[in-house]
Amino acid sequence: MKLYFLPFLFLAIYSCKEAEPASTPPNIIYILADDLGIGDIGAFNDSSKIKTPHLDQLANEGMKFTDAHTSSSVCTPTRYGIITGRYNWRSTLKNGVLTGISEALIPDDRTTIADVLGDNGYHTGFIGKWHLGWNWGTIQDSIIRGEGWDAKDTDNIDFTKEVTHTPNDLGFDYAYGHSGSLDMAPYVYIENGKATAIPDSVTVNTGKYSWWRKGPTSPDFEHEQVTPNFFNRGIKYISENAKNEKPYFLYLALPSPHTPILPTEEWQDKSGLNPYADFMMMIDDYVGKLVAEVNASGEGDNTIIIFTSDNGFSPAAKKKELEDKGHFPSYIYRGHKADIFEGGHRVPFIVKWPKEIKAGRSSDQIICTTDFIATCADIVGTTLNANEGEDSYSFLPILKSAEGKTARESIIHHSINGSFALRKEEWKLILCPGSGGWSNPRPNSKGIDTLPSYQLYNLAENPEETKNLITEYPQIALDLKKELVEIIDNGRSTAGPKQENDLGPKAWSQLEKIR
Template sequence: MNKLITISSALFAVTAVKAQTPNIVFILADDLGYGDISAFNPESKIHTPNIDKLAGHGIAFTDAHASSALSTPSRYSLLTGRYPWRTKLKRGGLNGDSPAMIDPERRTIAQMFSANGYNTACIGKWHLGWDWGYTDNGRSMKDIDFSLPIKNGPTDRGFDYYFGIPASLDISPYVYVENNKATSIPDHVIEPQKKNLALLMHGGMAGADFKPEECFPNIIRHSLNYINEQKGSKKPFFLYLPITAPHTPILPSKEFQGKTSIGPYGDFVVMIDDMVRQIVETLKKNKQLDNTIIVFASDNGCAAYIGVKDMERQGHFPSYIYKGYKSDIYEGGHRIPLIVSWKGKYGKETNNSLVSLIDFYATFAEMLNHNLETEEAVDSYSMWPILSKKGTSTRKDLVHEAGEGYLSLRTSQLKLVFYGGSGGWTYPVKPVDVAKFPPMQLFDIVKDPSEKENIIGDKRYENEVKEMKRTMKKYLEEGRSTPGEKVSNDTENSWNQVKIFMQEEE
């Protein structure tokens, strides 16, 4: 009898937690620095009042990170809840004609939302590969048959609707794809532009309806149209909005040119801020705002090559107090501005928990009472206790990845880099320079957030370093960093960047 009462009580406890189904608008900026947003950087030379208003009705996370300092792997983690270095992509990103990165058998956050009754859409930059149709026996970009449907793209990965471009705005082919078809056949070539890196274009074939300066405005227009279309729906919606700005080429529309004192990059960020205004006003007009969670984030840090040094001379620091930029293992490479806004639920709040874009999968799963399967979101820790104001995240550490694939492990206080250089584009990069430094780096992020002093040889931290090495090895070998059954990585556990400590721990 007592056993039956216990079982009954447990069932009641489970059913008593009611799933919440707010709309989700997830805005992911491209190469936006932590210090570019005035809510995070009081000294920013870019005024972002509309993004700041999101923080006024939301939680601003000050220790939030992308899983990688580059675009493709960062997006992979967001959509799968899994570290990107578990895949075959060990360094760099994908091209516009790269095959699909997400395995068909691996569930995505969009599929999870769809299974829980949501309409789903992705509007913007995909950059996770898909399978183009080719002419007979062709496999190069010149052999793509743009009249054929793509396969293994967004609409095969859980999104009901897609509009956007294959990769970054500077990578060919320059075409729009709607659902699974290109909207036009390429009929002209965009010439390479590499002299002015802020206008960087690698060059290549372009669709008849494609002009680079119109891309971001088209993404904004399609996103607003989608929100309006959902007004009469009985189902909630998940809109994943990976925009193309402020990534190169930096092309603010005419009405935003000259809005800041630091040039086109600042103007482009102001254009993003205005997009946020338009989205919020549309949700408010449709009486959707109070039932919509808006997430604002970036996929990695600001790219140094867009003229960062000139901006810093003018007093604007895109990485704020943090070292490094896009592609680097240092904080400026992957520490991002992150706001979770829900009007009526939050006031202006700040949270310093260690969190990652990778955590949104488990977060929204908990919100929906969705039970994660064994191989689903294996590196994702729920932030829902924070968002529901009922607790904290159980995340104790986080793995970062540099553009060249080198890894680091971060705890609440320490960051252990399993390499002697930046792992990206900031000095030291060349092997001859990296060789001048210790093979690993250790930083006290609490005392030294700017990573000025490498304390790897400090004997006071010997035990912590040993434990962090053991933890990293465990995460590599078990295929997951969350509690659960051991699973497989997509490749053998043979990362060059961690050979040193792997051998030490054997």
Template sequence: MKRLQSTVLTINGYVFTGESIKSFNNKWDIPKSNGYRTAMIGKWHLGMSFPEKDKGKNNVNWKGRIEGGPTDRGFDYYFGISASLDMPPYIYVENNKFVGECTTTKAFNRKGPAHEDFEAVNVLDEFADRAVAYIQNQTAEQPFFTYVALNSPHTPILPSPQWQGKSELGAYGDFQMQTDAAIGRIVDAVDAAGLSDNTLIIVSSDNGCSKAAKITAMEAKGHFPSAQFRGSKADIWDGGHRVPFIARWPRQIQAGTQDHQLICLTDLIATCAEAVGTELSADTGEDSVSFLPALKGQPILSTRDGVVHHSISGHFAYRVGNWKLVLAKGSGGWTSPKEDEVPNGSPQAQRYEMNDDPGETTNLYESRPEIAARLLAQLESDVKRGRSTSGPDQANDTDKIRLWKSTKR
């Protein structure tokens, strides 16, 4: 196979959170070390250290060098903001420097230092402009990897004036339409540069729709952002975790095809490694499995039994094929019933057959206890080994992992 020309990873919202940070932080150099030009545009939100005028006094030196950001983690170029758009400071960062200084205070949900010209409503278009400009400067002779972490549709929900009212679903619907248009501009830039045939473009998100979107109001108008799935952002149910995942690669993927194999966003690191022709070390991407075969219409070869995920409160779920075990009595998140709202005498956990019951309406935890016991044993093994794939055991980030948070075991 001819070498993959480029990858544009366009993320609708931030993506690498929780376990993903362990897998990806410090590993962005995989494409770079294999000859790819690398760039990141958008919200970082993985931690960076701001320079201080007086060490230990938390007074930022706006002219100093930022440490631990994207260009220290394997990217050749970076333009974006330090975290989510509702988290100060409200100022752009380019490579390892602030773009100007914060001389005033603003509040986009949270109050904090801000650049005088920084306006949250302009950020989405600015990121799209920067991504398009970067792609326009690429050529077929130099492979490149671009990670675009858009601020939308995360809060603050601020569609620009030309998009307001377009969706007829409120500000969130408008903001999502603007997000789709921004992604479309990036795709168009790849096409205009003549790079589309062998460029892999992935569009995804890190969680389900937030209640800040006013879900009930949208449902009243006939739009169900979680579709047939239960719950939303922060919950352990699939409405909080199952997200769109769209890939375009004309040389390999036939337009309009679908694949129903189970993958997780932590699989991106192993997929990128295989795509650029390298192997991960034993202590890298311990929970990552390459889904590159699926992009070619082939079965994914995996040594991983199940996928681990969590609610915002840290309640565990474990997915193996059609089975899902939830170590929580309720949503484990923001949707009722929350853990303290579940009636006394309810099962201590949940188990669902996802193919037959994607809405997680019928709790089968007590009907086939041997299945729940088997899933729990596999989860406990993964935690003990510090990995869910084959390979040498790895140390967990903490030895204080508590699988059961709502009941005593």
């Protein structure tokens, strides 16, 4: 190249850079409530008796998804799907949940949302309830015995030793939280693999709303203050990372309003309903404080805030008490936590991102909590490998445009006992005779063997799931069943090469019942 061309080349390069500035990646905050019903937030239930002004404002300033679902109707499985983008039943956990002493469910070599964002320049933080297992240190030459439901099951834990296979081993730069639900021992905070204090007492509570199992408790672990502590640490994380050049990702996993239901003194009796409603109001207020911190940081315009729940409300909320006062935690939907019915897995889902989302929008497209990892990959402009996010579909097109569509056409639901359902368009096929969970008719309850083995509902006409159409539309049921089995056998629901389910497709009994 001759030298007299160089000035023009430099000018051209400079001009191109000025014309197309690189976009700044957004900060991302994912707030996951625990056991919160879709009817507990005013933005999703015009008749809600619980005041949630800050969550309502978040929805009004962003957008809400009215047909959003968790991959499971209980805690651990849903959290697995959020972190990995994979349906929970593909893991080794085929039903139920982990406890506070369970070993790590996610292998270190599986790609997580923290890996995806960390590899693309993000500082990644986890604060809250993990409930995906990690490996406690043990007393010399001993192993942890039992499943974790009894206080003695923690006897062989050595709390002075490092905890391994923690969120730090799954891509999180910073991790602070406790192992299981707030009613599961041990009651110890772990920060980056180390206990913040060694347990010096054993606590138990048997209150109507505030019960928790007996177990070792650290001096800095006060059950009533756990939710405020996590919010305050989340706010601090935002404040500190807003000053850095890196964008940040905060996964704030709340232990509430799950049991123990513990509104602080300031919020007790504020709702006029019951302690669960008081607790909800307290959570709403803390969400308002967190959003205020984001705005104060100067990065509110380019920060994505997502708020959702890991499943529907729990019976511990005292459903009858609430309904007698006109509040319906599942809104118009049947069932609650643990169930295969809509109340078990249809959840509120709010996304605020002022830079990209026009305020006040609403979408009725189906999305799943497994879709988070693909959406984030889309946001940062990276592509997931064939063995990553196998059940994750990006909903970024919906966020960016009212005409945007997700590639998701169907969704698989899963209950606490491992029962399956497939939803496609208005149709939902349930492959068990009852709830598959805790509402009536329960699995193995009297008379359940007289019910049809399958249930088929048209949710457009009957969102309450009261009219079983299985005998009227057998071909629709057969088509949905075929699709469900294919998705299971393929090891993925997204396009791509076949993957293996952990332990193989014959590892759980519910699948064998539907073949």
